[in-house]
Amino acid sequence: MTGTGWQPVRKTRTFEDVLAQVERRIAEDGLMAGDRLPAERQLAEQLGVSRSSVREAMRVLETLGVVSSQVGRGPDAGAVLVSKPDAALTDLLRLHLGLASLEPREVIDTRLMIERWAAARAALTRPDVSVLAEAIAGMDRAASPEEFVEHDTAFHCALAEASGNRLIAAFMRSLRDSLRRYAVEAVVRLGDTSGLQTDHRRILRAVLEGDPDEATEAVTAHLARAYPDLCGE
Amino acid sequence: MTGTGWQPVRKTRTFEDVLAQVERRIAEDGLMAGDRLPAERQLAEQLGVSRSSVREAMRVLETLGVVSSQVGRGPDAGAVLVSKPDAALTDLLRLHLGLASLEPREVIDTRLMIERWAAARAALTRPDVSVLAEAIAGMDRAASPEEFVEHDTAFHCALAEASGNRLIAAFMRSLRDSLRRYAVEAVVRLGDTSGLQTDHRRILRAVLEGDPDEATEAVTAHLARAYPDLCGE
DNA sequence: CTGATGCTATGGTCTGACCATACTGTGGTC
DNA sequence: GACCACAGTATGGTCAGACCATAGCATCAG
Numbered sequence: 001m002t003g004t005g006w007q008p009v010r011k012t013r014t015f016e017d018v019l020a021q022v023e024r025r026i027a028e029d030g031l032m033a034g035d036r037l038p039a040e041r042q043l044a045e046q047l048g049v050s051r052s053s054v055r056e057a058m059r060v061l062e063t064l065g066v067v068s069s070q071v072g073r074g075p076d077a078g079a080v081l082v083s084k085p086d087a088a089l090t091d092l093l094r095l096h097l098g099l100a101s102l103e104p105r106e107v108i109d110t111r112l113m114i115e116r117w118a119a120a121r122a123a124l125t126r127p128d129v130s131v132l133a134e135a136i137a138g139m140d141r142a143a144s145p146e147e148f149v150e151h152d153t154a155f156h157c158a159l160a161e162a163s164g165n166r167l168i169a170a171f172m173r174s175l176r177d178s179l180r181r182y183a184v185e186a187v188v189r190l191g192d193t194s195g196l197q198t199d200h201r202r203i204l205r206a207v208l209e210g211d212p213d214e215a216t217e218a219v220t221a222h223l224a225r226a227y228p229d230l231c232g233e
Numbered sequence: 234m235t236g237t238g239w240q241p242v243r244k245t246r247t248f249e250d251v252l253a254q255v256e257r258r259i260a261e262d263g264l265m266a267g268d269r270l271p272a273e274r275q276l277a278e279q280l281g282v283s284r285s286s287v288r289e290a291m292r293v294l295e296t297l298g299v300v301s302s303q304v305g306r307g308p309d310a311g312a313v314l315v316s317k318p319d320a321a322l323t324d325l326l327r328l329h330l331g332l333a334s335l336e337p338r339e340v341i342d343t344r345l346m347i348e349r350w351a352a353a354r355a356a357l358t359r360p361d362v363s364v365l366a367e368a369i370a371g372m373d374r375a376a377s378p379e380e381f382v383e384h385d386t387a388f389h390c391a392l393a394e395a396s397g398n399r400l401i402a403a404f405m406r407s408l409r410d411s412l413r414r415y416a417v418e419a420v421v422r423l424g425d426t427s428g429l430q431t432d433h434r435r436i437l438r439a440v441l442e443g444d445p446d447e448a449t450e451a452v453t454a455h456l457a458r459a460y461p462d463l464c465g466e
Numbered sequence: 467c468t469g470a471t472g473c474t475a476t477g478g479t480c481t482g483a484c485c486a487t488a489c490t491g492t493g494g495t496c
Numbered sequence: 497g498a499c500c501a502c503a504g505t506a507t508g509g510t511c512a513g514a515c516c517a518t519a520g521c522a523t524c525a526g
Binding site: 011013014015049050051052053070071072073074075076077 | 508509510511512517518519520521
């Protein structure tokens with residue numbers, strides 16, 4: 001289950017074996033999101049392992065956003081395959097930020113990279129921009145920095161969604177979740193949000209007009225305003 | 234432990250409580266990579282839960298690349314805090330690709346985005362390029378597409394490392410791991426690798442000369458050659 | 467036909483046991 | 497005193513079996 005390269009010759013643990021078997025079954029049977037996995041007790045018997053080991057494997061799959069477990073009985077109960085990488089990415093970023101093994105700077109830089117790319121892509125695909133417009137209106141109405149950031153996050157995540165790339169959109173959502181604290185600080189530091197709103201409208205206009213270069217430029221200007229100390233790129 | 238937003242009012246499971254406690258302890262005590270967590274039995278007693286629940290929490294943390302468990306006794310035994318997000322990202326991508334909830338196109342596009350950014354950054358930071366040069370030499374010596382891709386991966390990952398952003402470098406490694414199969418196919422399809430090598434040398438030169446625009450351009454040209462069907466960006 | 471009620475399969479949790487591992491300390495030997 | 501063999505022990509890994517809460521399902525009474 002772990003990545004391809006691993007130096008130590010460590011013996012494969014039972015739950016790792018379960019993971020491999022489940023992954024193999026997913027690939028061979030062509031299982032998709034929405035399909036059900038066998039019940040824990042059943043899977044344990046099939047693989048000749050204890051239920052504990054199956055449970056640990058399930059926990060891993062759940063952490064990776066691949067399965068969702070529901071108690072009870074019926075079609076929706078049991079371990080169902082899903083596709084929710086967001087929580088996994090968010091947890092990953094938050095924990096590694098907490099461990100100080102990632103600098104905020106690195107996370108913010110990553111966000112800059114994603115956002116510029118997504119804006120250009122969104123301008124090319126001419127998406128539905130109603131969510132973007134609504135988010136801008138929400139920011140206009142916002143009565144507190146927290147509320148402003150809430151709608152700001154919605155705006156930027158919608159922009160990433162509009163790029164049409166689900167991986168990048170998921171990454172963007174996770175980055176925003178991890179950076180919410182810093183975003184609020186930035187808004188408080190700025191005080192006046194009218195400049196940010198001007199930027200947002202410029203980004204929206206560029207997307208509407210299908211001008212990727214202008215969209216990239218607008219996003220760059222926006223982020224330079226929001227994080228002036230990090231603009232040196 | 235799960236991300237901030239979660240609609241269902243689902244009762245907090247015990248292992249999630251353990252995760253929260255451990256995370257709190259990491260934050261409050263300022264624990265860093267290399268520090269040890271209490272033993273499973275000890276932690277279970279401290280938190281008033283069973284060892285099973287502690288183990289499930291450990292499995293999650295291990296999946297996220299935050300802890301590493303070692304059996305035996307001594308200073309290196311037990312659950313040690315680490316910082317290895319690579320395997321987590323790789324597993325995440327591979328599983329979601331297997332579930333067909335992510336298209337190869339989306340992953341490859343993400344790679345393009347990262348690579349262009351990293352090349353420009355590397356050109357600005359003037360890193361040690363010996364690894365890059367060695368990777369190019371390795372590709373010259375390669376006797377099979379698999380071997381070529383091996384060194385090609387090393388080259389592109391080294392480029393990402395050279396950007397100085399560990400998050401992006403980790404993401405790049407995971408992307409390459411997930412895409413190894415497609416990379417080999419691309420090399421086989423091309424047949425002749427001399428063009429790719431010309432590109433690699435151009436990228437290396439641009440980084441050496443500290444020219445970020447040329448580096449971006451070189452990477453773009455390289456990827457357009459490697460994935461001609463995806464060049465429409 | 468409808469509603470109430472017991473049944474049952476599911477995940478969630480706990481307990482207690484045993485194993486393999488790898489360090490630690492002890493004691494004997496040279 | 498230095499060194500080595502060996503028992504002790506704390507660690508994670510695994511298993512078996514039990515009990516609980518949940519939630520759909522089947523049955524039966526009206």
